Amino acid sequence: DGGITQSPKYLFRKEGQNVTLSCEQNLNHDAMYWYRQDPGQGLRLIYYSQIVNDFQKGDIAEGYSVSREKKESFPLTVTSAQKNPTAFYLCASSNRDPGYEQYFGPGTRLTVT
């Protein structure tokens, strides 16, 4: 089955630690995205990538980093510089540019204490 996988589903970290969230897709989509979702707010774009080895900052990139070494994979690292990292993180993919419908993974809930 084609789709997007994110792992792990739940992640717990101590303050000051970097943590990497995994996102893999087998939809053969060129573009991939990372969003953050907080209660009562819309999804906010962290980073996106339209082709391998290239990515752009979204609206809230500070404290996050990404890589795109393979078309299928777009991992997100939440660094210790992110002031409020506890959130629900969603990965998505789409054909071509961000204007096409995006398909989402199941999400990773990160809790930092």
Place this chain on the structure above:
Amino acid sequence: EDQVTQSPEALRLQEGESSSLNCSYTVSGLRGLFWYRQDPGKGPEFLFTLYSAGEEKEKERLKATLTKKESFLHITAPKPEDSATYLCAVRYYKLSFGAGTTVTVRA
């Protein structure tokens, strides 16, 4: 500034009680409006794309319509399994999401 506003924030319906959700947007040069359904603790599920005023799309009990300034998601004779948060997103150079409307349908 807010680009996409969804109302109401929450909607409680009796099974069979039809209603509508609103998504208003302020972006110019709209290049598409998207509706998603999200269940608690899960990723959003794509429902519809609308591109031009007057366009309508249907899926089971859901019907989405689009005008120049807003979109409506109509839920006809809802069932408890329609309970979810419905998200609207508009495309200009990226997707901009609203905060969602949480729908609860009671049996």
